Amino acid sequence: MPSKKRPPGDNIHKLGQKRHQSALLRYALALAILVGTVLLFVTNSTSYLRLLLLLAGFTSSYYLYCSGRHLTKRAGDAQRGAKAEKEVAALLRPLQRQGWQIEYNLPIKRWGDADLVLHSPKGNWYVIDVKSHGGTKVYENGHLRKRYGKDTYDFEEGDLIGKVKGQAQEVKSLKSARWVTAMLCFTKGDVDIFCNEITGVYIVNTINLLSILLQLEQYKI
Known part of the structure; x- marks a missing residue:
């Protein structure tokens, strides 16, 4: 690739x-x-x-x-979305120097395109959907939401977790991969979610994106 x-x-x-x-x-x-x-x-x-x-x-x-x-x-x-994608791409450049392959804006049938698709030297696949929403991301009543002060709000785009899961399934089929790990990366605000994971989807920000990717890669075969 x-x-x-x-x-x-x-x-x-x-x-x-x-x-x-x-x-x-x-x-x-x-x-x-x-x-x-x-x-x-x-x-x-x-x-x-x-x-x-x-x-x-x-x-x-x-x-x-x-x-x-x-x-x-x-x-x-x-x-703002384009700026966010460029910001995340810049953060991932050290991985490219380590042999990771990165594809941007991969067209997929149902979900428009996948912002970033990563293929590690170990052969593992990741799809990252980049978002620029502010606020602290929390998991509340079975939904990913954003918190400002004491108030929490839904995302206007709907089910972000379901969307990135769908992207991961499409990428798995396109790349004939055994598994594709789905991630949501927010370029603004904090993430207050236990272990940064909800039903198999990792919710990260630009501060911990690289560290979580490397942790996941460490425990994958």
């Missing part, structure tokens, strides 16, 4: 650019419709038609503006 088929964060960076371009297009259309509506309102003499045009124009313009704002937020999320 080549060590780098794609640069880290490449897919999500391109996705962020597409979202940003789509947002700009929606802002431009919203402005054009707003200006056109005002001009038609001024030049049209029929009161009923003027009000109808005004309502339709303002509604369309507002909808496009809100859609643009949503895409702008999603573009920012994507850029």
Whole structure:
């Protein structure tokens, strides 16, 4: 397996650019419709038609503006995700010098792509899903959650553990591996989970990622 088929964060960076371009297009259309509506309102003499045009124009313009704002937020999320993937990739460079092979943004059928797929010199496989959420990650009532102060919140993306488990199964099939260890790596915040493990998935941050990988490798055949 080549060590780098794609640069880290490449897919999500391109996705962020597409979202940003789509947002700009929606802002431009919203402005054009707003200006056109005002001009038609001024030049049209029929009161009923003027009000109808005004309502339709303002509604369309507002909808496009809100859609643009949503895409702008999603573009920012994507850029933060790309930055997080690059940060984790930099942390893993010492492993590459030790003979580990690392593949970035591996396309898989059901789950989009796997952020990082590692193949150790011992022949063991790992898949790492990188996240940039803040807060302290905790396991509460059967769910992975993030804690801020005394309050805990669900992740908007849903079941992160189930997703990375699915990625591990796909990578296992693609690479004909005996087993693929699934990991979630958060570039922000702490992790307050016993042994950093939930139902076979390791929950880590950038501080303990390398040490936990090396510990796991030490006990694997």
